[in-house]
Amino acid sequence: MRFDILTLFPRMFSSPLEESILGKAAEKGLIQVQTINIRDFSLDKHQVVDDTPYGGGQGMVMKVEPIARAIESVKSKNPSAWTVYLTPQGNPFNQDLARRLSTQPHLILLCGRYEGVDERARKLFIDEEISIGDYVLTGGELAAMVLIDAVSRFIPGVLGSDRSAEEDSFFDSLLEYPQYTRPSDFRGSCVPEVLLSGNHSAISLWRRKEALRRTSLRRPDLLAKANLSEEDRGLLKEIRKNDSKSDCQ
Ligand SMILES: C[S@@+](CC[C@H](N)C(=O)[O-])C[C@H]1O[C@@H](n2cnc3c(N)ncnc32)[C@H](O)[C@@H]1O
Numbered sequence: 001m002r003f004d005i006l007t008l009f010p011r012m013f014s015s016p017l018e019e020s021i022l023g024k025a026a027e028k029g030l031i032q033v034q035t036i037n038i039r040d041f042s043l044d045k046h047q048v049v050d051d052t053p054y055g056g057g058q059g060m061v062m063k064v065e066p067i068a069r070a071i072e073s074v075k076s077k078n079p080s081a082w083t084v085y086l087t088p089q090g091n092p093f094n095q096d097l098a099r100r101l102s103t104q105p106h107l108i109l110l111c112g113r114y115e116g117v118d119e120r121a122r123k124l125f126i127d128e129e130i131s132i133g134d135y136v137l138t139g140g141e142l143a144a145m146v147l148i149d150a151v152s153r154f155i156p157g158v159l160g161s162d163r164s165a166e167e168d169s170f171f172d173s174l175l176e177y178p179q180y181t182r183p184s185d186f187r188g189s190c191v192p193e194v195l196l197s198g199n200h201s202a203i204s205l206w207r208r209k210e211a212l213r214r215t216s217l218r219r220p221d222l223l224a225k226a227n228l229s230e231e232d233r234g235l236l237k238e239i240r241k242n243d244s245k246s247d248c249q
Contacts, residue, residue: 010035086140090129102154111140
């Protein structure tokens, strides 16, 4: 999968995308990430990319021409590349959206700065607007990195052959069960017996129950959307009954 990032700060991407899982994915050719400096597409002799807003007001707005020319330069090689603008006004980013975007062979990610981009850049060139949360960042670069990271995890091979993003939190609309590793006893805090038992069906049942418990406690909104089996509903009843017992019973 290919990502072309249009930004005024290309250097921000070097370290995060070269390390660990994403770095290895790039080495293996599973993902290709290229940064494109929007400033290189300014026709102005001083390479100006922003201007004051029409109608007055605070801050600067990114000009439409350099953005248009940068997007067109990528699209001239692949007209079907899907173009995303990172903005707090966009669709909320989540695991389903990451999975959907991972089916696109080529994404162009436009990172805004200042007060954002001229509205015509959005209207004429953007296929989809995405927000990574209800807060305002100083620029779209960190949002683009979040998107690339979450999307790349769905590309086969990126997490390694024995690992799938389908096992993580949000798969099935549930949060993941608790994880433990050695030692089995840390200062008197012990790993649940069942995980040491080697009984795989008991471990699976325990994990499912703990995923249900955790989601019910922390994210009841997710549980309401989850596709639960009869067995899950039974487990939930059990969890709620046991958790509601007071210590005095
Ligand atoms: C300071 S923000 C501009 C905010 C804009 N004035 C508004 O109120 O919508 C500058 C840039 O940061 C990026 N950005 C800020 N918050 C974001 C978020 N929650 N998700 C995605 N991108 C964001 C966008 O690319 C935006 O153009």
